[in-house]
Amino acid sequence: MIIDAHVHLWDEAHTPQPWMTPEVEEIARPFGPSDLWPLLERNHVDSVVLVQGASLDSDTDYLLAEARRQPWIAAVTAWLRLDEPERARTRLEELRTHPKFRAVRHLVHMEDDVHWVVSERVLESIALLETTGVVFEVPVVYPNHFDDVVELAERFPLLAIVVDHLGKPPLGTAKLDDWVQKLEACAERPNVYAKLSGLNTTLQRRDWGIADFVPAIFTALETFGPERLMCGSDWPIALLNGDYDRVWQTTLRLVEMLAPGHEEALLGGNAAQVYGLSANGG
Helix, strand or coil: CCEEEEECCECCCCCCCCCCCHHHHHHCCCECHHHHHHHHHHCCCCEEEEECCCCCHHHHHHHHHHHHHCCCEEEEEECCCCCCHHHHHHHHHHHCCCCCEEEEECCHHHCCCCCHHHCHHHHHHHHHHHHHCCEEEECCCCCCCHHHHHHHHHHCCCCCEEEHHHHCCCCCCCCHHHHHHHHHHHHCCCCEEEEECCCHHHCCCCCCCHHHHHHHHHHHHHHHCCCCEEECCCECHHHHHCCHHHHHHHHHHHHHHHCCCCHHHHHHHHHHHHCCCCCCCC
16 A cells, blocks of 8 residues: 655635745645545555644645545645643544544744644643644754654653654755754654655755655665655645655655665555555555
8 A cells, every 4th residue: 555644635715824925826725635636546655644734623624525536535634723731632632523534733934933733732742642642743954953862762762753754954065964963862762753755845956856866765764764754745845946846756766766675664554554444455
């Protein structure tokens, strides 16, 4: 089973995306299942993990509604108002009634407080996730949030934590060594996982290729091992510097080249385990 572990859908007519500025106007339009499914089919991808894009309950409601309609949407990473624990508790009880709800994410990189995710009230809500077995995803953005992930992993050892996009490594810069150290610290905690995704949009050049991503993927494999990594396209954000086919096929080649023999786990098996999916993706 091949799983794209990180995709988005949005329709601003239903839910605004507050992060959508003029700089990303090329993706400032609705992207729905009818846009994504042909891309998945062409690339032999069986199912996806659908991830929240806005810190709004309406965004979660939209994603869960689409997941009910589309059998190939295997899991949904939703949003919770983590800084209001009682509200989070009530909403979490509701979300857990949806069969495809699997994880929670908040756009921590958009908060004024860099360490928002380890504030007292947020920690109280995250404790609920550990208790109920819900995965917590963190859109780590280098150089911030790595230490927070380590703190969360130590405080909540039974909580599965996923670092999105490898923490947006500073590819091709002198800061990559610092990123390596920060990622290694996260990987030392056995309940932390990471996604090989969103790397093409860390580069300014349009002519990127496999070689540009080898240092980051190699480091991820060395630190996490092939059993704690998942692959995702980050579509349609990927369109800011590429397209689905190019991103997914590059990911496939990198996995085949750097982790021979582990393709099945990296391209689906690990995601199925982390998100608790059955063999048929549901």
